[in-house]
Amino acid sequence: MAVSANRLELLQIADAVAREKSIDREIVIGAMADAIQKAARSRYGQETNIRVDINTKTGEMKLQRLLEVVEDVDNPATQIYLELARDKNPDAEPGDFIAEQLPPMDFGRIAAQSAKQVIVQKVREAERDRQYDEFRDRVGEIVNGSVKRVEYGNVIVDLGRGEGIIRRDEQIPREAFRYGDRVRAYVYDVRREQRGPQIFLSRTHPQFMAKLFTMEVPEIYDGIITIKAVARDPGSRAKIAVVSSDSSVDPVGACVGMRGSRVQAVVGELQGEKIDIIPWSPEAAAFLVNALQPAEVAKVVLDEDAERIEVVVPDDQLSLAIGRRGQNVRLASQLTGWDIDILTEEEESQRRQKEFQERSEIFMEALDVDEMVGQLLASEGFATVEEVAYVDLDEVASIEGFDEDTAQEIQTRAREFLERREAELDAKRTELGVSDDLKAIDGLTTEMLVALGEDDIKSLEDFAGCAVDDLTGWSERKDGETKRFPGALSNFEVSRADAEQMILSARLKAGWITEADLAGPESEDEAEEAVEGAA
Numbered sequence: 386m387a388v389s390a391n392r393l394e395l396l397q398i399a400d401a402v403a404r405e406k407s408i409d410r411e412i413v414i415g416a417m418a419d420a421i422q423k424a425a426r427s428r429y430g431q432e433t434n435i436r437v438d439i440n441t442k443t444g445e446m447k448l449q450r451l452l453e454v455v456e457d458v459d460n461p462a463t464q465i466y467l468e469l470a471r472d473k474n475p476d477a478e479p480g481d482f483i484a485e486q487l488p489p490m491d492f493g494r495i496a497a498q499s500a501k502q503v504i505v506q507k508v509r510e511a512e513r514d515r516q517y518d519e520f521r522d523r524v525g526e527i528v529n530g531s532v533k534r535v536e537y538g539n540v541i542v543d544l545g546r547g548e549g550i551i552r553r554d555e556q557i558p559r560e561a562f563r564y565g566d567r568v569r570a571y572v573y574d575v576r577r578e579q580r581g582p583q584i585f586l587s588r589t590h591p592q593f594m595a596k597l598f599t600m601e602v603p604e605i606y607d608g609i610i611t612i613k614a615v616a617r618d619p620g621s622r623a624k625i626a627v628v629s630s631d632s633s634v635d636p637v638g639a640c641v642g643m644r645g646s647r648v649q650a651v652v653g654e655l656q657g658e659k660i661d662i663i664p665w666s667p668e669a670a671a672f673l674v675n676a677l678q679p680a681e682v683a684k685v686v687l688d689e690d691a692e693r694i695e696v697v698v699p700d701d702q703l704s705l706a707i708g709r710r711g712q713n714v715r716l717a718s719q720l721t722g723w724d725i726d727i728l729t730e731e732e733e734s735q736r737r738q739k740e741f742q743e744r745s746e747i748f749m750e751a752l753d754v755d756e757m758v759g760q761l762l763a764s765e766g767f768a769t770v771e772e773v774a775y776v777d778l779d780e781v782a783s784i785e786g787f788d789e790d791t792a793q794e795i796q797t798r799a800r801e802f803l804e805r806r807e808a809e810l811d812a813k814r815t816e817l818g819v820s821d822d823l824k825a826i827d828g829l830t831t832e833m834l835v836a837l838g839e840d841d842i843k844s845l846e847d848f849a850g851c852a853v854d855d856l857t858g859w860s861e862r863k864d865g866e867t868k869r870f871p872g873a874l875s876n877f878e879v880s881r882a883d884a885e886q887m888i889l890s891a892r893l894k895a896g897w898i899t900e901a902d903l904a905g906p907e908s909e910d911e912a913e914e915a916v917e918g919a920a
């Protein structure tokens with residue numbers, strides 16, 4: 386009866402541990418078997434191959450020693466002669482294993498302590514695996530917990546089945562936590578580490594605010610309203626862009642709620658953070674005008690290649706558009722993903738006057754004309770000497786004060802100037818050592834070849850080995866700020882598609898690829914990836 390009681394007690398312990406640690410009962414019983422196996426090896430020898438079986442229904446335990454069947458025995462503790470093995474099992478063959486029943490063993494103090502350590506270790510590993518698997522699937526969700534302790538500014542949160550950490554930089558400024566405080570946070574990362582799974586929580590993450598709105602606004606939860614972008618200055622101010630798929634539902638009004646009840650619930654959770662709810666628009670210019678609210682915008686000019694946008698505001702709106710310490714324009718930039726330059730109407734007027742004067746001087750110098758003629762050409766919208774030289778003669782002759790002979794003379798001077806400049810640039814190209822082979826690539830001008838030579842791209846192979854970014858430049862966004870890195874042809878109006886085509890042409894001429902290779906990619910994106918990959 387004592388044995389039956391022990392068996393029953395073994396299963397009860399396994400059930401209790403499995404419930405307490407929220408792990409599978411089979412894992413606990415397996416850990417017990419490993420512990421008994423280790424204790425048995427300490428008694429019968431570490432090299433002994435011992436197998437422990439525990440019946441999960443009755444708790445009955447079997448202890449067996451496994452012996453390998455061999456013809457020549459080197460180690461009697463692990464091997465058995467073929468003849469002896471066949472006495473026990475007539476079908477035994479070399480390489481098989483024979484199981485010998487071992488008598489039940491009494492655990493000594495040291496063996497019991499060792500077994501306990503094995504069980505504790507196995508259970509702890511299983512618990513860590515369970516925690517990792519559970520919270521890995523909850524990345525991107527909001528969790529609730531209570532503050533367990535605060536260490537060096539980092540808040541340790543008890544999540545019930547695990548512990549999370551809110552690092553100091555993931556806490557809202559001036560927010561203080563004490564033991565026992567209830568806290569709500571966003572799970573942004575879960576990592577498996579040596580000391581167990583690390584659950585990283587955040588209260589400053591933009592998606593924390595988005596998830597709070599999802600909880601407060603049923604229309605967002607149901608998918609009628611979509612949150613397109615979020616930008617936050619935690620604890621101070623935030624902007625959120627929303628759009629509705631149902632024309633009868635106002636996305637801004639739904640997020641604000643009756644008398645501001647919905648947005649106030651989010652503001653209260655974020656320690657009074659002011660939130661601007663902005664209607665999203667697929668048109669970049671309209672979206673940016675909305676994003677700069679409450680400032681009024683007079684005009685916007687987009688540069689889609691560089692992802693920059695120039696905003697002109699009335700003089701009295703400048704400080705409002707920029708915001709305190711640049712906060713408003715910084716959040717608008719994060720929200721839209723565009724770099725924003727803000728000018729007043731007066732600054733824009735001064736800049737336009739400066740550009741007008743610079744173009745006038747270019748025409749005066751290149752065409753050897755007086756100031757009035759240079760200003761007439763600039764005021765008619767001509768920006769370069771090339772435009773004057775190759776535009777239809779009637780367009781120049783139609784300028785007030787010009788006749789056909791004057792227009793003819795101006796175009797002749799413009800072409801002569803371009804020929805002289807082309808000769809000078811070609812001489813400089815030769816001096817830099819830029820190969821004549823590059824002249825055969827469509828789209829490359831002599832001025833571009835000089836720029837390539839100054840960037841140490843001098844041969845067809847050099848050019849073929851370039852990536853698109855090497856020519857057009859690239860942008861890197863960090864901490865809400867975009868840094869622009871120039872390419873060899875950044876000063877020219879060369880799009881990424883044009884640069885990609887030039888590189889492919891160079892590789893074709895250099896023999897790196899064939900016409901069949903060029904016909905391979907099915908889309909422009911795939912073609913660009915091919916260019917980037919080959920580089």
